[in-house]
Amino acid sequence: MELRQLKYFIKAKELLNFTEAAKILNISQSTLSQQIKQLEDELDVLLFNRIGKRIILTEAGEMFSEYAQQSINRANEGLLLLKDLNDLNTGKITIGVIYSMRIPFAKALIQFAKQYPGVKVQVVFGTTKDLLEKLDLHHFDFILTFLDEKSKQPHLKYQTLLKSNMVLVTAKKSALASKKSISLKEVATLPLALPFSGYSTIQFFVESFRQKKLHPNICMEINDIPTLFEVVKTGYWHTILSETSVNDPQVLGVPIQGKNMRRTIMIVSLKDAYEKRAVKEFYEVLTRIQIQ
Known part of the structure; x- marks a missing residue:
């Protein structure tokens, strides 16, 4: 059994199409089919049912895939370990970030890139749900991402980065701009333009409104924070975000009253995965940025 065969099997499992898998792997379909057939012969079990041009994972294939993926992951981590014996002049790290962290994260990214110009950094913004799925x-x-204690999972490692207040974002010309704080009950009466329901912030507030038996006036859902700001600038609508998101000079954040209106942003990683030196250095940069 070869690692290459396991990679071929996993890609075919993902796509359930030998032709598409072969294209992505940059090999011929006949090579892919042959390698998977050899793997099946060695295991003495069918991993796929072939139905015409379609393939369907067998029960044995489904069970085997978890162990195949683990083998690939462990091999990759071993390679990373060897590469990490060198200095931080090369390498790549990939980071998932929720949208509301883009401002403080950008500061850390710029500082890290200046300090380690040889390390390539790939950044993907998304919702908490999407980022956790891809991390797995x-x-x-x-x-x-934002997380609370009840959301923690045993296979993940959590490091607290910072705590951020939840605020009502309103136009500076709005009558609400002079308020020092605002109650959740008052927020519920305002015309709101909020992030999509997939965002952790809106999920948090929907639950907060529900617990207080409030029915917010949600007029719009928009999956782009700069567009939300454009809507808020009119003075007719307001939004709810983390204070870390508010950087437009024409809007401001009014703190929302309540002991639960301060949320924790965490660094989340896979507990058993090898942690690159570059990743540890990025953690240090993030921490320094937050305490400045």
């Missing part, structure tokens, strides 16, 4: 698939070295 080893697509990220770590992610930055």
Whole structure:
């Protein structure tokens, strides 16, 4: 059994199409089919049912895939370990970030890139749900997201980065701009333009409204924060975000009253995955940025 065969099998499992898998792997379909057939012969079990041009994973294939993926991951981590014996002049790290962290994260990214110009950094912005799913698939070295204690999972490692107040974002010309704080009950009466329901911030507030039996006036859902700001600048609508998101000079954040209106942003990674030196250095940069 070869590692190459396991990689071929996993890609075919993902796509359930030998032709498409072969294209992505940059090999011929006949080579892919032959290698998987050899793997099946060695295991003495069918991994796929072939139905015409279609393939369907067998029960044995489904069970075997978890161990095949683990073998690939461990091999990749071993390679990373060897590469990490060298200095930080090369390498790549991939990071998932929630949208509301883009401003403080950008500061850390710029500082890290100046300090380690040889390390390539790939950044993907997304919702907490999407980022966690991709982290489980080893697509990220770590992610930055809002999380609370009840959401923690045993296979993940959590490091607290910072705490951020939840604020009502309103136009500076709005009558609300002079308020020192605002109650959740008052927020519920305002015309709101909010992030999509997939965002952790809106999920948090929907639950907060529900617990207080409030029915917010949600007029719009927009999956782009700069567009939300454009809507808010009119003075007719307001939004709810983390204070870390507010950087437009024409809007400001009014703190929302309540002991639960301060959320924790965490660095989340896979507990058993090898942690690159570059990743540890990025953690240090992130921490320094937050305490400045």
